[in-house]
Each structure stands twice: as C-alpha cells, then as structure tokens.
Amino acid sequence: MAHARPKADVVVIGLGWSGSVIAEELARAGLKVVAIERGAWRDTASDFPPSVDTDELRWATRKEILQPPKLETYTFRNNASQQALPVREWSNLTLGYNVGGAGTHWAAASWRFNPFDFQPYSKTIERYGKGQLVPGLQVQDWGITYDELEPFYDRFERIAGTSGQAGVVNGDIIPGGNPFEGSRSRGYPTPPLVPSRWNDIFTEKTTEMGYHPFPVPAGTISRAYVNALGVHMGPCTYCGYCQLFGCGNWSKSSPNACVVPALMRQPTFEVMTETEVLHINKSADGKTATGVSFIGKDGVVGEQPADIVIVAAYQLDNVRLMLLSGIGQPYDPRTKQGVIGRNYSFQTLSYAYLWFENEYLNPFINTGCLAIQIDDFNADNFDHTGLGFIGGAGIQSLSNNGLPIGMAGVLPKQAPAWGKGWKKAFQHSYQNWAMIQGQGTSYAHEAMYFDLDPTYKDNYGRPLMRMTFDYNLNDKRSGEFIRKQCEAIAHAVGGTQVESYNFANDHYTPFRANDSSHTIGGVVMGTDPKTSALNRYQQSWDVHNVFVLGASSFPNNGGFNPTVTLGALALWTAKAIREQYLHNPGPLVQA
Amino acid sequence: MQRRDFLSSALALAAASTLPAARADVVSGGQPWEPGKASVPPLAAPRQGGLAFFTQAELDMAGALADRLIPADDLSIGGKEAGCAVFIDRQLAGDYGKGATLYRLGRFVKGTPEQGTQSPFTPAERWRKGLAAIDAYCGRAYSKPFVQLDASQQDDLLHAMENGTLDLGREVETKELFEQILANVREGFFADPLYGGNKNMASWKMIGFPGARYDFRDLIGKKGQKLQIIPTSLVDNTL
Numbered sequence: 160m161a162h163a164r165p166k167a168d169v170v171v172i173g174l175g176w177s178g179s180v181i182a183e184e185l186a187r188a189g190l191k192v193v194a195i196e197r198g199a200w201r202d203t204a205s206d207f208p209p210s211v212d213t214d215e216l217r218w219a220t221r222k223e224i225l226q227p228p229k230l231e232t233y234t235f236r237n238n239a240s241q242q243a244l245p246v247r248e249w250s251n252l253t254l255g256y257n258v259g260g261a262g263t264h265w266a267a268a269s270w271r272f273n274p275f276d277f278q279p280y281s282k283t284i285e286r287y288g289k290g291q292l293v294p295g296l297q298v299q300d301w302g303i304t305y306d307e308l309e310p311f312y313d314r315f316e317r318i319a320g321t322s323g324q325a326g327v328v329n330g331d332i333i334p335g336g337n338p339f340e341g342s343r344s345r346g347y348p349t350p351p352l353v354p355s356r357w358n359d360i361f362t363e364k365t366t367e368m369g370y371h372p373f374p375v376p377a378g379t380i381s382r383a384y385v386n387a388l389g390v391h392m393g394p395c396t397y398c399g400y401c402q403l404f405g406c407g408n409w410s411k412s413s414p415n416a417c418v419v420p421a422l423m424r425q426p427t428f429e430v431m432t433e434t435e436v437l438h439i440n441k442s443a444d445g446k447t448a449t450g451v452s453f454i455g456k457d458g459v460v461g462e463q464p465a466d467i468v469i470v471a472a473y474q475l476d477n478v479r480l481m482l483l484s485g486i487g488q489p490y491d492p493r494t495k496q497g498v499i500g501r502n503y504s505f506q507t508l509s510y511a512y513l514w515f516e517n518e519y520l521n522p523f524i525n526t527g528c529l530a531i532q533i534d535d536f537n538a539d540n541f542d543h544t545g546l547g548f549i550g551g552a553g554i555q556s557l558s559n560n561g562l563p564i565g566m567a568g569v570l571p572k573q574a575p576a577w578g579k580g581w582k583k584a585f586q587h588s589y590q591n592w593a594m595i596q597g598q599g600t601s602y603a604h605e606a607m608y609f610d611l612d613p614t615y616k617d618n619y620g621r622p623l624m625r626m627t628f629d630y631n632l633n634d635k636r637s638g639e640f641i642r643k644q645c646e647a648i649a650h651a652v653g654g655t656q657v658e659s660y661n662f663a664n665d666h667y668t669p670f671r672a673n674d675s676s677h678t679i680g681g682v683v684m685g686t687d688p689k690t691s692a693l694n695r696y697q698q699s700w701d702v703h704n705v706f707v708l709g710a711s712s713f714p715n716n717g718g719f720n721p722t723v724t725l726g727a728l729a730l731w732t733a734k735a736i737r738e739q740y741l742h743n744p745g746p747l748v749q750a
Numbered sequence: 751m752q753r754r755d756f757l758s759s760a761l762a763l764a765a766a767s768t769l770p771a772a773r774a775d776v777v778s779g780g781q782p783w784e785p786g787k788a789s790v791p792p793l794a795a796p797r798q799g800g801l802a803f804f805t806q807a808e809l810d811m812a813g814a815l816a817d818r819l820i821p822a823d824d825l826s827i828g829g830k831e832a833g834c835a836v837f838i839d840r841q842l843a844g845d846y847g848k849g850a851t852l853y854r855l856g857r858f859v860k861g862t863p864e865q866g867t868q869s870p871f872t873p874a875e876r877w878r879k880g881l882a883a884i885d886a887y888c889g890r891a892y893s894k895p896f897v898q899l900d901a902s903q904q905d906d907l908l909h910a911m912e913n914g915t916l917d918l919g920r921e922v923e924t925k926e927l928f929e930q931i932l933a934n935v936r937e938g939f940f941a942d943p944l945y946g947g948n949k950n951m952a953s954w955k956m957i958g959f960p961g962a963r964y965d966f967r968d969l970i971g972k973k974g975q976k977l978q979i980i981p982t983s984l985v986d987n988t989l
C-alpha cells in the first residue's frame with residue numbers, strides 16, 4: 160500500500176516559519192525540496208480577507224485554524240509521581256495547523272535574544288560563580304553566540320519586515336531604543352508603530368522611574384515594505400484582530416505573507432498539504448536517515464525518500480518525531496542520561512493588571528504586539544548578587560486585546576461574573592483595564608522532561624507525548640521579583656485597582672488564561688553530545704543528515720518571544736548545509 | 751508526478767471529522783489561489799426560524815438562564831432578547847456542540863485541577879444532561895421547573911452552581927457546567943450577529959466596541975478620547 164514518491168534532495172517536515180525559510184534558501188540554491196505539511200493551504204485572499212477575518216468567535220474562541228486536540232494532543236502532569244492525563248480541550252499551546260504554521264496566527268513580537276541568553280552558563284559562572292544556580296537547574300551554553308547569529312537575525316528581519324527602533328548599532332547606543340540589546344549591524348527595516356494611549360502612559364512613568372522604555376519590535380509592520388525576497392507587504396491598520404487570526408492586509412510578518420509567495424515560484428519546490436509525517440526512516444546501520452513516512456488525510460500511507468531530512472514541525476512535534484523515530488537517546492530523569500526530551504523550559508510570566516478610573520484606552524485599536532517594554536530587569540542586565548536566581552523578564556505595557564468575548568472575564572477579582580453587577584463592571588473595565596506583562600526567562604530542570612506516554616494514543620494508535628512540568632525554584636524566585644516590579648509600575652502609572660500575579664507561584668497548568676504558548680527545548684543544540692541532541696548547526700549528533708529546527712533547539716528561554724531567534728537559526732543552518740554539508744556530507748562538528 | 755493516485759485511494763484510517771478541510775494536494779509552481787473563493791464559517795441550519803438542537807423546553811430554559819446571567823437593564827437588552835439561546839442552539843448543532851476538536855479517546859480518569867476536564871461528553875451532551883439535571887433539582891426543591899422560578903430563586907440556584915455547592919448528580923460536574931453555560935451565553939451576547947445572537951449589536955453598543963471594522967489608522971492619533979464609533983457587523987442572522 161505504501162506509495163513511494165520520487166526521491167528529493169531535501170524533505171522538510173512542517174511548513175511554518177522554520178520550514179518555509181529553510182525551504183526557500185535550499186530551493187533557491189537549486190535543491191529539489193519537498194515540504195510535507197499536516198495542515199491545509201491557507202492564503203490571505205481566501206482565508207483572511209477583512210470581510211472574513213473580523214470574527215472573534217470563529218478565530219479566537221473556536222480557534223478554527225489551530226491544531227485541534229482531536230488531531231493530536233499531549234498528556235500532562237506536574238511531576239513524575241502523578242499519572243499524566245490528556246489535554247482534551249483547547250489549551251494555551253495554540254498550535255499552528257496550516258501552511259504558515261503558528262506564524263500565521265502569532266502575535267508577531269519580533270525579538271532578538273540578549274547575548275546572555277546564548278551563554279547563560281559561562282556568563283553566570285564568570286560573574287557570580289556556581290552558587291547562583293539552584294540545585295537541579297540544567298543551564299548550558301548553546302554553542303553559538305549572539306555575535307555569530309547577528310547577520311542571520313538581520314536577514315530574518317529583512318524577510319519579515321520588522322518594525323522597531325534600534326538601541327545599539329555597531330556598539331553605539333541610540334536614544335529611544337533598547338540600550339541593553341546586543342549590538343546590531345543596522346536598524347530595523349521599518350520604523351516603530353504608533354503607540355497606544357496605554358503605551359504612552361507607560362513610557363512616561365517608566366522614564367520618570369529611571370528605566371529605559373522602547374517600542375517592542377513588531378512584525379505587524381508600520382508601513383509598506385518590499386522584503387528581501389521581493390515580496391510586497393502592506394501597512395498594518397491596527398485592526399485588533401491579530402493574535403489567533405490571519406492578517407487581511409499582508410501586514411503581519413508570516414510565512415504566508417513574507418516567504419511562501421517567493422517559495423512557490425521556485426521550480427524545484429513542492430508542498431504536500433494535509434499530509435502528516437509519521438516518522439523518519441533510518442538506513443539499516445542507523446547512521447543516516449533515508450526519508451520519511453507519511454499519511455494523507457485520506458489514510459493513504461506513503462514514503463518520501465530524501466538525502467536530507469529537516470524536522471520543522473514545531474517544538475512539541477519535533478520532540479515527538481525524534482522519539483517515535485528512535486533518533487537520539489531519550490532522556491531518563493532518574494539516571495539523567497539521554498538527550499531527547501531533556502532541557503524542557505517554558506516562559507515564566509508575571510503580571511500586574513490595573514484599572515484606571517476614567518480613561519478611554521480604546522483597547523480595540525491594537526496589534527498583536529503593540530507594546531512598550533523595559534529591559535532593565537531582563538537577562539543579566541541587573542546585578543543578581545544575593546537574589547538566588549538567574550534571568551528576569553522583559554516588562555511591557557501590552558495593547559493586544561480589545562475583543563469582547565475574551566475581555567468579558569477580565570474584571571477585578573471582587574467583581575461579579577454575571578448579572579447586573581457584571582454588566583456595569585465590564586462596561587467600565589473595557590475602557591479602563593490595562594496589563595503589564597513580565598515575560599520571563601525559563602531554565603530547564605532535571606526533573607522536568609518529555610517522553611512517550613505509556614497509556615494514551617493518537618488516532619493511529621501511536622503514543623502521545625507526555626509532558627512532566629512544573630515551575631522550579633529559579634522560576635519562582637525570578638517570577639516573584641518581576642511581579643513586584645510590575646506591581647510597582649502599575650501603582651506608579653495611576654492604577655486605582657491593582658492585582659499582580661507570579662504564575663510560578665502556582666502549579667503549572669496548560670489551561671491558564673493569559674499564559675504563554677512558548678514551549679522550549681527537548682531537542683537542544685549544544686557543545687556536548689551528552690547534554691545536547693544537536694550540534695551548533697542544529698544537526699543531529701547521531702544521524703548526520705537530520706537537522707531539527709525550532710524552539711526545540713533552545714537549551715533555555717530568554718525573556719522574549721522565541722520566533723526571530725528560531726528563524727535566524729534556520730537561516731544559519733541553511734548556510735551550513737549549502738556551504739559545508741553539501742560538499743562533504745557528514746557531521747559538521749566532531750563529537 | 752503521481753498526485754492523482756496518491757489522492758484517489760481512500761483507506762480511511764483517519765478519524766472522520768467535520769472540521770473544515772481545504773485542498774489536499776501537491777502544490778507547486780505558484781500559489782493555488784482562485785478568484786471568488788472565500789472561506790466562510792460553517793453555520794448550522796436552520797439560520798432563520800426553527801430549532802437546530804434544543805427542544806422548545808430546552809430553548810426556553812436556556813433563554814431564562816441567559817436572562818439571569820445577562821439581565822435587561824438600562825445598559826442593554828437581556829440575554830434572551832439578544833438571542834443567546836438561539837445562538838447556543840445553533841452552536842450545539844454544529845462542530846462545537848459535537849466536540850469536533852476535542853480529544854475523546856479513553857480512558858477517562860479524573861485528574862488534578864491542573865489537568866483540566868476529563869469529561870467524556872461533548873458540549874451538546876453536557877448542555878442536555880445539565881439542563882435536565884437542573885430541572886430535576888428544581889422539581890425536587892421547588893416542585894416547579896427552572897423557568898417558573900422567580901428571578902431571585904433562579905439567581906440563588908446560579909450562585910450555588912457557581913460556588914460548586916449544588917449537587918446535580920453523578921453525571922454532571924456542577925462547576926464545569928456553570929462555566930460552560932456562562933461562557934456560551936457570553937459568546938452569544940458578544941459574537942457577531944452572524945451567529946444568531948447579539949441582536950442589533952446590543953452588547954457592542956453597551957461597551958463601545960466597533961465590531962467588524964478593520965482600519966483604525968485614522969483614529970489611533972485620537973488617544974484617550976471617546977470615539978463614538980457606530981459598530982458594523984458581518985451579517986445579521988438574528989431572528
């Protein structure tokens with residue numbers, strides 16, 4: 160029954176951000192590239208025009224373009240003594256499921272990581288010594304530095320059309336930007352967005368407090384732009400139907416708007432849609448991959464042979480495909496041996512919610528990432544001596560939500576949830592509520608990991624992946640420190656009611672409102688095959704023609720959203736394949 | 751290229767689903783965009799008049815619940831008049847009610863609060879069982895169905911459900927049921943009138959939300975001002 164397709168040079172699993180940018184690089188270099196995407200074809204003209212897009216129920220509540228738990232879910236428990244149970248309903252991991260991946264419906268905050276984030280181990284030891292690390296924390300360097308990645312960050316921004324204000328260019332500090340950022344070779348392709356009323360209030364007060372506010376770099380771009388691949392993008396209209404939605408204006412940086420139009424013109428590229436890769440096939444000696452097996456939505460099983468396999472199926476599915484395919488040794492938390500499923504980290508969120516008395520914040524005028532941030536408490540930008548943790552958070556005033564179904568529950572704790580009292584409270588809260596988000600770093604812990612679930616199966620009878628995760632002591636301490644900063648700013652800006660939260664104070668749950676979707680690690684890059692699954696080129700240490708792209712490669716999470724970093728890493732790997740691997744297929748780094 | 755035989759064989763291993771399906775195809779040589787194709791939402795029939803899922807008694811009860819959760823006052827019409835029950839009826843007849851997106855393979859084991867619902871029932875089944883259980887309770891406690899209780903009795907019952915202090919029997923998780931009812935009523939009140947609720951965009955006018963408007967470049971400069979935008983909707987499908 161298995162249907163064998165003609166051999167390709169490269170097969171790419173998943174056509175989201177990672178998959179599309181590397182496919183474009185390799186197809187342009189003349190390689191025959193076949194992408195296999197589980198979701199459907201989606202494009203701006205038919206799926207997200209303004210007359211279809213402005214529908215909160217369909218896209219944000221029912222999540223029509225997201226990957227449903229029915230198709231594939233994961234099981235979850237807080238610690239290894241519990242029984243993991245399946246996540247049956249929509250959770251905060253709102254995964255992508257179409258050509259474009261989660262890059263279609265993401266919020267488009269377009270960050271570079273701080274230089275510290277790539278070398279957290281060596282920089283911590285250098286400044287504070289080993290005592291700064293709480294027991295069990297798995298902190299390690301990535302094997303690549305910010306400076307090495309800078310040209311690829313720059314290229315990715317030129318593809319995505321990112322809007323922003325540079326803070327450091329060639330070592331010079333530029334007023335209005337982020338003075339803590341790694342040095343850039345040049346500014347952003349497009350200027351920052353017009354800030355919201357809430358953004359302005361935050362800027363004024365944090366400046367008075369001595370902090371350094373700057374506009375969050377945005378993929379909801381501020382003006383028309385022709386990107387590095389020759390694709391035209393339109394200016395963002397601040398429509399407010401952004402996160403969880405496609406964009407009707409070709410304004411949101413996305414594979415659909417920025418990469419796919421150029422990619423589809425490459426004669427050596429094709430994509431099979433609504434087709435799921437089941438596993439990666441290995442040669443008899445197990446040293447190389449021979450291609451992948453897939454199943455179409457009609458149930459037909461097939462094989463796509465290829466010389467190079469690129470795994471770009473998002474962090475969770477990357478880990479699962481490696482486990483299902485038997486590539487790399489699975490992590491065992493008892494012996495601490497093994498690498499697949501190791502180094503899982505997340506994003507430690509803290510918030511202050513605040514209410515003004517008589518504002519018109521007009522929250523419906525927004526983009527997914529219309530925000531002003533301070534990085535004074537991010538990465539290692541402040542002295543951690545005596546604090547008992549490493550890392551921190553970007554603290555931002557976010558104007559990203561004005562849709563009524565979602566906001567109807569965002570009320571002060573003492574307000575009723577229904578009845579006349581609720582109506583009155585919501586009418587007031589709608590124009591007066593604001594949030595300060597601390598988007599925190601996260602570091603892996605030896606007790607937190609992924610493996611295959613012994614009980615629960617997918618629709619094909621294969622084990623689901625099991626997540627064992629709870630916040631560690633470093634998260635709890637950094638989250639608490641950041642919560643206090645958020646709370647202090649909320650009072651300073653004049654919030655008459657303030658509530659603040661350190662999410663790490665509670666047990667982790669996949670169902671918490673306003674929690675992050677950023678799952679990180681599990682197939683990480685590094686310098687040592689004992690503690691990393693991939694070398695610095697995101698190449699498997701064990702099977703040299705398998706490359707794994709996505710946030711699964713990050714040994715830890717920065718106090719930022721992850722995508723521009725994983726996009727830059729995809730471009731870095733593309734270059735290594737083109738310039739080194741094709742000439743001499745084999746390990747690019749000797750173990 | 752062998753796309754035809756790849757696509758034509760039909761060994762249906764994949765579980766049947768009514769989720770929207772676009773083209774299963776091998777795409778190459780340009781973008782497969784076709785003029786005149788728009789992805790419109792799947793709407794449960796009937797859109798005008800008649801019931802799609804509820805019995806008349808269930809519809810009346812959903813309307814009574816909606817009127818307590820969102821009562822009429824000087825801020826807006828009530829949940830029933832806004833069409834919340836009609837909205838819910840149509841939603842329960844469609845993919846949402848059928849639990850088309852839920853993972854529903856066994857075993858069903860009660861877990862920790864962090865692990866989320868482990869209910870084996872679809873949203874439509876939860877409504878049907880839930881309404882029956884509420885009415886059975888009202889029969890025992892008041893010798894009347896829910897719709898005939900006075901407003902303060904209905905409110906007391908809703909408070910007890912919200913606090914999880916009301917026992918609705920073995921098959922109904924009271925708190926989960928309350929949360930679902932509240933969520934669906936709010937959806938009916940605030941979703942586009944396309945789906946049968948939010949009559950005359952009453953909820954949007956109440957909070958000052960402009961609805962299906964896509965361009966605010968002309969207004970973003972008017973910071974901190976009351977904008978008084980007359981809202982727009984996609985299509986009105988209210989009764």
Ligand SMILES: Cc1cc2nc3c(=O)[nH]c(=O)nc-3n(C[C@H](O)[C@H](O)[C@H](O)COP(=O)(O)OP(=O)(O)OC[C@H]3O[C@@H](n4cnc5c(N)ncnc54)[C@H](O)[C@@H]3O)c2cc1C
Nearest residue numbers: 173175176177197260261262266267268436472709720722
């Ligand atoms: C609501 C939301 C908001 C976000 N906002 C931001 C933000 O503001 N800034 C930021 O930096 N990041 C943000 N992110 C994260 C961002 O979307 C991801 O980091 C990014 O899309 C990951 O890219 P990827 O290529 O690794 O995976 P994806 O973009 O998820 O693509 C993976 C693709 O692989 C496909 N696939 C999976 N398994 C298989 C299989 N077995 N066979 C075939 N295909 C498969 C999937 O269908 C999917 O299309 C957000 C995410 C979400 C969900």
Ligand code: SF4
Nearest residue numbers: 379395396398401406
């Ligand atoms: S806010 Fe801007 S980028 Fe986002 S969907 Fe609307 S127009 Fe597109």
